[in-house]
Amino acid sequence: MxxxxxxxxxxxxxxxxxxxxxxxxxxxxxxxxxxxxxxxxxxxxxxxxxxxxxxxxxxxxxxxxxxxxxxxxxxxxxxxxxxxxxxxxxxxxxxxxxxxxxxxxxxxxxxxxxxxxxxxxxxxxxxxxxxxxxxxxxPGVDLSGNENPVGPSPAARTAILRASAGLHRYPAADSGVLRDALARRLGLSAAQIVIGNGACDLIDLALRAFAGAGGEVLIPDPAFPAYRSAAARARARVVTVPLAGSCYAVAEYLARLTPATRLVIVASPHNPTGTLMAPADWARLRDALPDGAVLLLDEAYRDYAEGHDLIDAAADVRRGAPVLALRSLSKVEGLAGLRVGYGFAPEALVRRLAALCPQYHVGSLAQAAALAALADDAHRRASVAANARGRAVLMAGLRRLGVEFVPSAANFVLLRAPREALARLAQRGVAVKCMARYGLPDHIRVSVGLPSENARFLAALGELLREDHECRAAIPA
The missing domain is CATH 3.90.190.10 (Protein tyrosine phosphatase superfamily)
Incomplete structure (x- = not known):
């Protein structure tokens, strides 16, 4: 052989x-x-x-x-x-x-x-x-966007077709039916729910509403670049909070809190590491906030972290804590192309966010699809289960290849990249995410895809490593 x-x-x-x-x-x-x-x-x-x-x-x-x-x-x-x-x-x-x-x-x-x-x-x-x-x-394989490879809920697609007959009508300006549905799921009131044009839209609104020009915002480093760009648009002052390797170090947050702090951002699971903040650390940070500050929790990837000990931000909101939690329907629900996100916070904070929203902020098709997707538990379970299987395959494959990576609770994995990995993988028809904008130029992030897509990525990455090994072996000692 x-x-x-x-x-x-x-x-x-x-x-x-x-x-x-x-x-x-x-x-x-x-x-x-x-x-x-x-x-x-x-x-x-x-x-x-x-x-x-x-x-x-x-x-x-x-x-x-x-x-x-x-x-x-x-x-x-x-x-x-x-x-x-x-x-x-x-x-x-x-x-x-x-x-x-x-x-x-x-x-x-x-x-x-x-x-x-x-x-x-x-x-x-x-x-x-x-x-x-x-x-x-x-056909190329795109594993760069953290999208749901299962696709959207069939119920959401049906709802879009049904709602399309009414496109000559303006959407519900307050997204009232969707807010009611979310409030029931979370055990909150509709007045504590805000709907946005994707979670990124709500991040932008939060920076404008709670930090504003000159306000101090604490942002983890590395982190999703949208936090910094939203801060720049709001002319807020950014204070970076380094992670301890790939994990949160709450002491680093606590050391940077000042009376000027207006907004503190945490993402759990974190993008790009896929790691979680412990609920006990969250509670310490929440209780240490200076007067007038708001603690923002980005939970876009929360559904993929089932089985872990997760922060209960809804309980904080019920107690009136100055907490804003954001979630996305782009991930498990597979509605990335419609841009629907939501947040929940005490009513006074929601009013400040809603005051900045333009009229008819979220389209009628997006609202209809979101309602249907939220009610489709079978699609949600299938998406979460498929991600867990694919994530395990990716991490096991990286371990076998001897590649350094961060164990993830999300639908992506951050790994140390071989030489020129982004371009060399692209030549093989596999797209992954460049981490240079995140401050990690020697890393790439790969989304969990379909089984065939995960297999193709691991095969292509293994080929890159083999080529690098042969190249090093050919260099005279």
């Missing part, structure tokens, strides 16, 4: 039947294109009926590539074999390299031949592979 990449070998039926060789190579998965009883050393085997010297069906190409991607992303080492390892298995190995490493087809075939010189896929196989991928570029 010969390895075309560290986790994928190509070989013959004899290679696949050799238990000792499988153990030595660490092979625990077989993709069999020729009949073979599963060896005892193999935990999982997929058999595909693939004839040689005839066109490969598109379904077979997709199934083989997806199986390889899933097993490799999960950390398994796979041997794909046919009878002699000359035609069928090398051909489908090239499909995987093209689809999941983003290599051009010619380069994929060359890569297989370089690893296994006897490989010579039959022209009929090669022609069918070229036809399968012809006519369109390989």
């Amino acid at each position: 010969d390895f075309v990449m560290p986790q994928l070998a190509v070989g013959s039926r004899a290679d696949a039947a050799d238990g000792a060789a499988l153990r030595t190579a660490g092979i625990d998965t077989l993709l069999s294109l020729a009949p073979l009883a599963r060896p005892a050393e193999v935990a999982l085997q997929l058999g595909l009926a693939v004839a040689d010297r005839v066109a490969l069906p598109a379904a077979t190409i997709r199934e083989a590539a997806a199986f390889l991607a899933g097993r490799i992303a999960a950390g398994h080492r796979v041997l794909m074999h046919c009878e002699q390892g000359i035609s069928r298995s090398p051909a489908l190995a090239a499909c995987f390299l093209h689809e999941y490493l983003g290599l051009p087809l010619d380069e994929s075939f060359a890569r297989v031949r370089a690893a296994r010189p006897q490989a010579e896929p039959h022209p009929a196989l090669v022609a069918s592979i070229r036809a399968h991928y012809a006519g369109a570029d390989l």
Whole structure:
């Protein structure tokens, strides 16, 4: 057998039947294109009926590539074999390299031949592979925006269609029905709810309402750049609060509170680290606020942190604490394109925010979709569960690759990047988030995607690391 990449070998039926060789190579998965009883050393085997010297069906190409991607992303080492390892298995190995490493087809075939010189896929196989991928570029994978790969709730899409008949009417100016629904969910009154054009809109309103020109705002560092840009528009004075590595250090906040502090910003889970502030630390910070200051909690990613000990900002609001919590329907609800966010705070603070909102602030389609999405518990559970599975796969894959990363409670992972990772991943059709604007030029952030997207990212990243290793090895000592 010969390895075309560290986790994928190509070989013959004899290679696949050799238990000792499988153990030595660490092979625990077989993709069999020729009949073979599963060896005892193999935990999982997929058999595909693939004839040689005839066109490969598109379904077979997709199934083989997806199986390889899933097993490799999960950390398994796979041997794909046919009878002699000359035609069928090398051909489908090239499909995987093209689809999941983003290599051009010619380069994929060359890569297989370089690893296994006897490989010579039959022209009929090669022609069918070229036809399968012809006519369109390989679709890119965008894992840069922290979007919900599951998509929006079907109920939200239906609500949009229903509401579209009334587009000649102005929307409800106070988003009253949506505010009532949110108030019931949170155990608050509608007067304690404010609706915005996305959470970023409410961040902007908060800076204008509570800090204003010359007001002092405490912002964690690193953090979501929208905090700083909103502060700049409000002409507020920014005081940065460094994280302790990737985690909150409440003592750093406490040390920077002054009588001039007007707004204090916390995000939990934090963007870009995916880490949480402990409720006890939140309580210390809340209780230490100077008179007139407001504590803002950005909880855009809260739904993804189920199972963790989370801050109960609604309880603070019920007690009248000067707290504003913001949440987004762009994430779990999948409504990023409609820009709907909401906040809750004591009524006096909500009135100050609402006074800055223009009339008809949130469109009728956004309000209708938000109501439907909030009521779709099945979509929400499916989105949260899919994210938890994908996040675990990404973090396990990064751990296997030896990449430094921050364990995340959100729908993204921050990791230390290989050399020029952003551009090199883009060349392979994988988009991730540059962290330079966050003050972390040697890091990237990857969103949790669909299983195939997560697999493609891990395969492409592993290829980058392999290239870097070979480059270092080629440099004379």
